[in-house]
Amino acid sequence: MTDDRLLRPLPHFCACGAEAQLVKQKSKTKPYRRYQVQCLDEYSCSNQGSQEVYAWQAVLSWNKSPLSEKPEYLEIPGYDFSNFFTVKDIKEFLKQRRLELEKIIHAKKEQGIKRHHPELEKLRVELAWIIYGQSWIRYYNRQKHQSLFSQSKSSEVCETPMY
Numbered sequence: 001m002t003d004d005r006l007l008r009p010l011p012h013f014c015a016c017g018a019e020a021q022l023v024k025q026k027s028k029t030k031p032y033r034r035y036q037v038q039c040l041d042e043y044s045c046s047n048q049g050s051q052e053v054y055a056w057q058a059v060l061s062w063n064k065s066p067l068s069e070k071p072e073y074l075e076i077p078g079y080d081f082s083n084f085f086t087v088k089d090i091k092e093f094l095k096q097r098r099l100e101l102e103k104i105i106h107a108k109k110e111q112g113i114k115r116h117h118p119e120l121e122k123l124r125v126e127l128a129w130i131i132y133g134q135s136w137i138r139y140y141n142r143q144k145h146q147s148l149f150s151q152s153k154s155s156e157v158c159e160t161p162m163y
């Protein structure tokens with residue numbers, strides 16, 4: 001049932017504008033390799049995401065962080081937001097879906113299903129996308145606020161009589 005694309009998110013560009021890539025490297029503290037997204041501009045930018053066990057975790061953590069650029073539209077594989085009228089509706093939907101998923105995950109853990117069991121991983125990857133979606137909404141609302149502000153400033157300029 002789970003959309004396979006959920007497991008393969010692509011890292012957004014770095015907030016500095018350079019491309020970012022997913023790497024797998026030795027952890028400073030753990031004996032096994034970890035995934036991390038790093039900015040490719042290693043000279044003037046040293047942005048790097050958190051080190052994670054799963055590739056999707058590292059990418060989604062990077063994509064939701066202020067270190068990365070946000071896309072113009074919210075895309076979550078398997079979800080269609082075109083039927084939503086407002087961003088507020090999407091926000092409410094994501095909130096409900098997050099609660100639902102957290103409830104299911106909690107119930108599975110109660111049943112004794114191990115943290116890294118594929119069934120639980122599928123739910124956790126979907127939850128991570130929903131949380132990413134919520135961060136996108138926050139970003140979108142901030143941008144909208146900023147553009148409204150700059151619009152009102154520019155309209156003031158336009159209202160100045162032309163001589």
Ligand SMILES: [Zn+2]
Pocket residue numbers: 014015016017018039040041045046047
């Ligand atoms: Zn960068």
